[in-house]
Amino acid sequence: MKRWRADPTEENFWGVVLAYAGVKFKTYSGLPFSYEIKKGRNGEYTKELWIDCRENSKSLAWSSVLLALKNVKEDVVDRPKALGDIRGVTYIYGMFYRFGLIDVPDKVKEKMGRPKDRKK
Template identity: 65%
Template structure:
């Protein structure tokens, strides 16, 4: 993650996404989730995150992650997920970005994570 902070670019973000596959994350409201990456027919990972939440998985497109990532440049404190934009799956992306240290939650939002 240090490399991602030093080199705020898409390739380093992808490297972190791959490294943290299956890692336990939380949404801002404290709901646990993780994600999986699938392998395509060509044997390479698809750029689609499958969010494991309850019994159903949700697909999160790389384009959504990338769009939110572009909005983190120069914005260390992001009060809530929607502050990054009206992006599909933003509550999950927000949790991932918090863990990666790309953003910080506003003080009043950190109480859920501490419990």
């Protein structure tokens, strides 16, 4: 995260997303989830996040994550749709909160949990 804050490029943000693969997150409503990133035939990571929540896996395109990232305008984001009408935005919202990119209202923090103290 420090590298991305110092040099906010897509490549550095991808490094953050890779580093958090397998970490537990929570959605706006408190649903726990994690994601994994698979490798393609060439041995490189695909730009697709596989969200693991309950018994189903859903794919989340990297382009959706980048679109939401461009829509972060304020520190406190009231709800997922404030990041845009993007497929999978409820998961992106949880990820961005955990990454420290956004803050959420206090009532939402109770459902999502409070991330450890982080430096901005």
